[in-house]
Every structure is written in C-alpha cells, then in structure tokens.
Amino acid sequence: MKSLLSEKQRLRIQTRHKQSIEQFGYQPQALFWSNREIQQIRFEKLVEILPAPFCEEQDVQRPWKILDVGCGFADLRCFLHEHGIAVEYCGIDLSADMVQSARFQHPNIEVHQGDLFDFDPDDASFDVVFLSGALNEVVETEVEQTAQFQGRYAKAVIRRMYQACRFGVAFNLLDARHPWVKSRVDLQSFLPDEMVTYCQGFAHTVRWQEGYLENDFTVYLHK
Numbered sequence: 001m002k003s004l005l006s007e008k009q010r011l012r013i014q015t016r017h018k019q020s021i022e023q024f025g026y027q028p029q030a031l032f033w034s035n036r037e038i039q040q041i042r043f044e045k046l047v048e049i050l051p052a053p054f055c056e057e058q059d060v061q062r063p064w065k066i067l068d069v070g071c072g073f074a075d076l077r078c079f080l081h082e083h084g085i086a087v088e089y090c091g092i093d094l095s096a097d098m099v100q101s102a103r104f105q106h107p108n109i110e111v112h113q114g115d116l117f118d119f120d121p122d123d124a125s126f127d128v129v130f131l132s133g134a135l136n137e138v139v140e141t142e143v144e145q146t147a148q149f150q151g152r153y154a155k156a157v158i159r160r161m162y163q164a165c166r167f168g169v170a171f172n173l174l175d176a177r178h179p180w181v182k183s184r185v186d187l188q189s190f191l192p193d194e195m196v197t198y199c200q201g202f203a204h205t206v207r208w209q210e211g212y213l214e215n216d217f218t219v220y221l222h223k
C-alpha cells in the first residue's frame with residue numbers, strides 16, 4: 001500500500017525534527033517529550049506486551065525481533081537492553097536527521113529513514129511492532145482541509161503494524177478527552193473507545209490501558 005503521507009506532510013514533520021534536534025541535541029525535548037521520565041513511562045507500558053515468562057526464559061530462546069516505528073533516537077532499544085530484554089532491533093523514522101542522530105548514538109543498530117509504507121515489511125516479519133509518540137502530530141487536516149479525514153493515516157499505520165507482527169503490536173496515542181491535548185491544533189488525539197473499536201475490526205485480541213499519564217493511552221493488539 002502506498003503511503004498516505006503527502007510530500008508537504010513529510011516535509012513538515014522532517015523540518016520540525018530538524019529544528020528540534022538543532023535546538024536541543026540528544027534530549028527528550030528534541031522528540032517533543034517534556035522530559036525523560038514521561039518517555040520512559042510510555043516505554044514501560046509498551047513493553048508490558050511481552051510476557052514475563054518469555055523474558056525470563058529468553059536466554060534459551062532467540063531474541064525478540066522488534067520493529068520500532070517512529071524510533072526517534074532509538075531510545076526504546078536502550079530501554080529494552082537496560083531491562084534485560086534481548087532484542088534484534090530495527091527502527092524506522094521519517095526524519096533523516098533523527099535517523100542520523102540515532103545511528104550516531106548507537107552505531108551498530110539497524111535504522112531506516114521513511115514511514116512504515118516506504119519500509120513495507122513482509123507480513124509477520126517481526127515478533128512485536130512498537131510505536132511511541134509517532135502518531136501525535138496532525139497530518140490530514142492541514143492538507144485535506146477537513147476534519148473528516150483526521151486519523152485516517154494513523155489508522156492505516158496501526159493496521160499495517162498488525163500485518164507486520166507475528167506476536168503483537170503495542171502503541172500509544174494522545175487521549176482526546178484531555179483538555180490540553182484538545183486545545184493543541186497541531187496534535188492528533190483519539191478517544192480510547194473509538195480506537196479499540198477500530199482495532200477490533202481486524203485484530204484477534206485488543207487490550208488497552210490508561211491512567212499512567214494524564215493525556216495518553218496504550219493499546220495492545222495480539223495475533
């Protein structure tokens with residue numbers, strides 16, 4: 001499937017991240033996280049998709065093969081490593097500057113520039129597909145000029161992530177019920193119920209969690 005992102009949308013996301021890296025360097029603020037803690041809380045929630053017994057037995061099994069969509073500096077890889085979870089990591093990010101920085105931080109990792117549709121993974125080619133924060137920017141309304149299409153790209157990405165996984169998908173989104181989120185026209189947000197209903201249309205099992213941060217929720221999809 002061809003990416004739904006227009007050149008204008010790509011350029012806007014890439015420019016924002018080029019500027020944020022120039023301003024902040026290797027800091028969470030360059031990723032538009034207000035601090036390291038909220039980034040790590042999101043990671044903690046995402047990795048709950050991995051069953052604990054599998055982690056414990058992992059030394060006798062192969063590492064998790066994971067894809068990190070919108071990987072930023074690939075900090076999720078460090079988080080997994082620090083928590084003793086062995087992974088074969090692959091990150092993708094739309095921003096060439098972000099990819100360059102990720103490679104600089106972690107010279108030996110696999111990181112590609114582009115969106116998920118550019119990368120076009122084979123079905124079930126990763127054990128788990130993660131996404132943290134990469135669908136927080138509005139993409140449709142600036143181009144389509146109508147709210148009718150808002151969220152269309154994000155939903156297509158989530159569905160494609162599910163195709164690419166063998167075991168499951170974990171992603172987070174901004175919660176549209178939060179007043180600050182709602183007030184930001186540059187941010188894209190969703191109602192958890194609506195997103196869960198959407199995912200139930202194609203995923204075998206759908207779970208979600210909220211309450212760990214005031215403006216965020218995490219969805220888990222299992223094959």
Ligand SMILES: C[S@@+](CC[C@H](N)C(=O)[O-])C[C@H]1O[C@@H](n2cnc3c(N)ncnc32)[C@H](O)[C@@H]1O
Pocket residue numbers: 013017031032033039069070071072073074075076092093094095098114115116131132133134135136
């Ligand atoms: C909020 S940052 C989070 C980075 C990383 N996941 C983390 O939590 O540290 C979002 C990242 O997603 C990337 N991004 C935004 N839209 C994207 C898209 N459609 N496809 C791939 N990457 C995207 C941005 O360039 C940015 O690096």
